[in-house]
Amino acid sequence: MIRCSLLGTGSLLPGRPVSSREVAKRAVPPLTPEFIEQRAGIVKRHWVEPGTRSAPLGAEVLRQALSSAGMDAKELRRILFVASTGGDWLIPATATRIVHELGLTGQCDALDINNGCVGFLSALDLASRSVATGCGPVAIVTVEIFSDMLMPDEPRCYAIFGDAAAAVVVGPGAGDDGLLGSRLGSDPTLGLTASMEHPRFSGRVHPLRFGISNRTMSEEAVGYLVRAAREALSEAELSIADIDWVLPHQPNGNMFDQIIAALEVPAERTVKLVGEIGSTGAASIPVALDRLVRTGQLHASSKLLLVSVGAGVSYGAVVVTAGQIARGPHGVIAKER
Numbered sequence: 001m002i003r004c005s006l007l008g009t010g011s012l013l014p015g016r017p018v019s020s021r022e023v024a025k026r027a028v029p030p031l032t033p034e035f036i037e038q039r040a041g042i043v044k045r046h047w048v049e050p051g052t053r054s055a056p057l058g059a060e061v062l063r064q065a066l067s068s069a070g071m072d073a074k075e076l077r078r079i080l081f082v083a084s085t086g087g088d089w090l091i092p093a094t095a096t097r098i099v100h101e102l103g104l105t106g107q108c109d110a111l112d113i114n115n116g117c118v119g120f121l122s123a124l125d126l127a128s129r130s131v132a133t134g135c136g137p138v139a140i141v142t143v144e145i146f147s148d149m150l151m152p153d154e155p156r157c158y159a160i161f162g163d164a165a166a167a168v169v170v171g172p173g174a175g176d177d178g179l180l181g182s183r184l185g186s187d188p189t190l191g192l193t194a195s196m197e198h199p200r201f202s203g204r205v206h207p208l209r210f211g212i213s214n215r216t217m218s219e220e221a222v223g224y225l226v227r228a229a230r231e232a233l234s235e236a237e238l239s240i241a242d243i244d245w246v247l248p249h250q251p252n253g254n255m256f257d258q259i260i261a262a263l264e265v266p267a268e269r270t271v272k273l274v275g276e277i278g279s280t281g282a283a284s285i286p287v288a289l290d291r292l293v294r295t296g297q298l299h300a301s302s303k304l305l306l307v308s309v310g311a312g313v314s315y316g317a318v319v320v321t322a323g324q325i326a327r328g329p330h331g332v333i334a335k336e337r
């Protein structure tokens with residue numbers, strides 16, 4: 001076990017809500033809202049205004065998480081910024097702008113992490129190990145702005161992705177708090193399951209694309225998730241029956257249902273959000289975690305299984321206790337701006 005504790009959470013859905021009816025009308029060729037809602041299980045998603053920066057959104061959700069933890073920003077030793085599409089800058093790290101937004105110049109280090117939809121789990125693993133070796137507390141700030149990368153003539157992506165931001169603060173553990181098991185991996189043999197080429201190769205921003213069929217993607221994704229979950233549970237010396245809550249990555253509604261069926265988890269032990277927020281990449285798990293925290297249903301000893309799969313193919317599973325997020329002050333449910 002890695003000694004650490006989840007101290008606070010925050011999340012927001014930036015921009016305006018966009019219905020599947022609006023998306024269906026804009027898609028090329030046009031779709032029907034019923035097709036999107038039945039095939040993807042998504043009724044709406046949020047899209048920011050074009051040109052919206054990630055760093056201010058990240059600073060906003062981090063302030064929420066710090067408030068939830070009852071902490072001052074100056075207590076942070078490290079900020080990890082997570083984004084599937086690279087954040088605001090290639091150089092310097094977007095995380096450095098969050099340091100500036102919070103007035104923490106010279107107070108802590110900051111770096112960016114990009115591991116597709118698994119980025120939050122990668123950051124949680126790194127944050128936990130940092131804390132356990134004396135470098136903490138650590139803030140994980142995840143901001144996914146997909147709307148700028150979507151094109152109506154790529155309807156598979158255009159129909160499902162939404163924008164979201166979330167933050168989690170990780171600090172020293174108390175009692176039995178800790179990361180109980182973690183298994184992260186990468187298998188590039190499937191090639192470009194989902195991809196977006198770097199603009200320096202063509203001088204323009206490329207749209208986000210899927211490179212394989214929905215059926216193949218679903219089958220492969222569920223397989224990797226189940227494998228990672230079993231390995232993380234084995235490392236934690238637990239079974240799925242010992243887990244109180246399972247928070248999987250939520251690519252679409254149908255795949256979410258396939259994931260929990262494959263893991264043999266009842267729906268009441270999950271937090272399904274994809275229908276109202278869309279596919280939000282690495283932000284989907286921390287947004288669901290924040291929603292769960294705000295319900296007040298967690299206990300300090302609650303065991304959480306977090307599982308994700310992303311482009312690469314990257315995959316991972318983490319088992320962690322709820323710890324101090326179940327003890328701290330509760331704010332409002334993730335707000336919409």
